[in-house]
Amino acid sequence: MAKNTVKTRKGKFPSIDDVAGEAGVSIATVSRVINNIGSVKERNKLKVLEAVDKLNFKPNISASRLASNKVNSVGLIMPVYDDMFGSFFFTELMKGIRDVVFPARRDLILLYNVNEPEDDFYRRILNKTYIGGLILELGALEINPILGKSDIPYVVVNGTYDEPRINYISVSNRTGAHDAVKYLIGMGHSRIATIHGALNIQSGRERLEGYTQALEESGIPVSRDLILDGNFFRKTAYEKMTALLGAKEPPTAVFVASDEMALGAIKAVKDKGLNVPGDISLVGFDDNPMCSELSPKLTTVRQPITEMGRLAAETIIKLIDKEEKPGVKKTLATELITRDSCRRIP
Amino acid sequence: MAKNTVKTRKGKFPSIDDVAGEAGVSIATVSRVINNIGSVKERNKLKVLEAVDKLNFKPNISASRLASNKVNSVGLIMPVYDDMFGSFFFTELMKGIRDVVFPARRDLILLYNVNEPEDDFYRRILNKTYIGGLILELGALEINPILGKSDIPYVVVNGTYDEPRINYISVSNRTGAHDAVKYLIGMGHSRIATIHGALNIQSGRERLEGYTQALEESGIPVSRDLILDGNFFRKTAYEKMTALLGAKEPPTAVFVASDEMALGAIKAVKDKGLNVPGDISLVGFDDNPMCSELSPKLTTVRQPITEMGRLAAETIIKLIDKEEKPGVKKTLATELITRDSCRRIP
C-alpha cells in the first residue's frame, strides 16, 4: 500500500492504492465507497471521498471490469443508412439514446458492420467483454440467432417480435397508417391510393396493412390498381406516382408510406403540371423536418423516434442491471400532423 | 494451466489458458501468436491458431488493456446538435469515420457531454483507460486545456489551429466562400450581399473573410449594409433577408453562408412575392441534399464532410499507433456546385 502521500507512481494516474493510502483505509473500503456497496462508516466514507477528490482519482475501468466481470456499456448496432431518411432517423434516435445513456454515465459504443459476414460480426461483438447490452436497429435484417446464444441482453428498436423473451420498442405503424387513411376518408376521399414501403421491412408491411384495414373498415373496396409497390426510395415513388397520374382513373388522394417518398410523389405531381392538394391530396409518414418546409406543407404521420431511442436506452440499462426481466415490449403511438397537403372533397 | 481438453470453465468464454492447454504451449506463446509479436515457431503458431479456432477464443479486452496499458479505441466527441444541418453534418462525418474505424477493428465510442461541466467531462473522458485517441468536433467551443495535459492524441475536425502540435482536418471555408462570390461576380453581379454564419464559429468567420476578399480582389467596395449578421439559423436568415429586400437599394445577389440559412432566405424572397433567381441570385454553402430538391435547385459550395471524417479517423489511428507524429494539419478543398439559383446579369 502506498505511503500516506499525494505522490503517485510516476506518469500514472492514481490508483485505488493511492487513495487507500491517502485516506488511511484499505483498498477494499475504498472500493466499497466508490461503488456504494456494503457498509462503510460515515467517517471513513468521507475520508475516502476526500482522498478521491484530492488525488483526482478515477477508477481504471478495465481493471474494474476484469475483476467484477460486469460491464455496463451500451452497444448500438445500426445498418449502414446512406439516404436522407436514414440520417434523420439515426440522429433522432441518437438524441433519445444519448439523453439517457450519458447522464447514466454509461458508454455508448457504436457497432457498425462494415463488410463483415454477419455471423462473424455478431460473434465478435458478443465476445467483447466490455459490452453489457445492445440496442439494435435492424432495418430489413432478421435477428441473428447468435444473439440468442449469448447472455447479453438486447432490445430491438423499430420492430415487433412475438417471442416472449425478445425486447423491443416499436411504433404503431399500422395505426398510424390507418389514421392517415381514415383522415383522407373523412375529408371525403374514396379513391385513395398508397405507395407502400419495402415489404421486407416490418414498418413497410404494417403501414400497408393499416391502409387496407382503414379502407375495409369504411367499406371502401381495396383495389389492386391503387396499391403501388414502393421501397422507401424517393425515385421509385416518383416513378410510381407518375404512372398513377397517367392512369385512366387516377385517385384523388395518396397515402405515401414515408416522407422521403412523398417528396418524390410531390415532384411527380408538379412535373405533370398538377397541384397538391388541388388535384391530389397527399399524406406522408415520419414527419421529417423537411416536410414543414415544403410547399404545400406536408400532412404526415409523426413517429416518436427520439422517444423510441430514449425508451430503448432506458430498457437496455435496466436489463443490464437486471432491474427488469426480459420480455419488455412497447409500442409507441404515432400522431397525425395535419398541414396543407390534403383538401376536402365536397 | 488447463488440461488438454475443450472443456472450459463453466459458463465462461474460453481464456488464454484454455487455448494454451489445447495447443500444448504456454500462455506466453499464445499471447505472442495472437498479437503477432515476438517470434514463434511456425508449427506452434499453427497449433495455437487451430486451438483459437476450435475454442472460438476471443481475448478479453479488459484484461488485455489492464495488462498492456494500451488501448486502441477511438472516442468521438461532438456537440449536441439539434438542427437539420447538425444531423446532416453528423451523419456525413460518421460515414467517413465508420468506413475507416470499423474495418480497422477499432471500437468507436461516442462521447457526448450532456449537462456536465466541461472540465469534469474532459477529465472523466481522459481517465477512461480504454480510449486511445479522440476525434473532436467543437462547434463554437475552444479546445479544452485539459486535453493538452493528457498524453491521449486528438484530432480536431472542422477547425484550424496554429499551435504546431495540434492535429486538425478542416475544409477551405475561405476559398469556398471566395469562389462562390467570384462566381457571382463573374455572372455580372456587383451588388452582392452576404448573410454570414455565427462569428464565434471558425467556419462562420472564414466564410465571411472569403466574401470580403473576393469583393476586394475585384475592386468592388465592401458595404456594411450588405453584410448581414446571421448565425446559421434559418429563422434569422429569413428575417435578415426580409429586411434586406425591403431596403432602398437591394442587392442582386446574396451569398448565404449555409444551406440551412439559404432555405430561410429563399422563403423570404418568395414571401415578398419575388423570385429566385429572377429577382435575386443566391448561393449557399454545404451542399445539404435538400438543396437539390428545392425549386430552384440551389447553387452551393460543397464541403467534403465524409472525406473529412475519413481523414480524421485515419489520422487518429496513426497517432494512436504512433505511426505519425503530432502536428497533422490538413485542409480539404471545397467545390462550387452550380445549379439554378443564380442568373447572369447583362
Add this chain to the structure above:
DNA sequence: GTTTATATTGTAAGCGCTTTCTTATACAAT
C-alpha cells in the same frame, strides 16, 4: 458484565492478459 447478533474493516485471492527475464534450443562460425 456476558453473550450474541450485527456492522465495519482488512486480507488476500483472483480476473485474463502482457511482458520481462531466464532458460533451452538451433545453427553458424571457428
Add this chain to the structure above:
DNA sequence: ATTGTATAAGAAAGCGCTTACAATATAAAC
C-alpha cells in the same frame, strides 16, 4: 568439438480492481 549468436518458449510477476472470507469492533439483549 567449442564457442557465439540468434531464436523460441516458459515461468512468473504484475496491471488495478472486486469480493469472498476472516477478523474485529460495536450494539443489543439478557
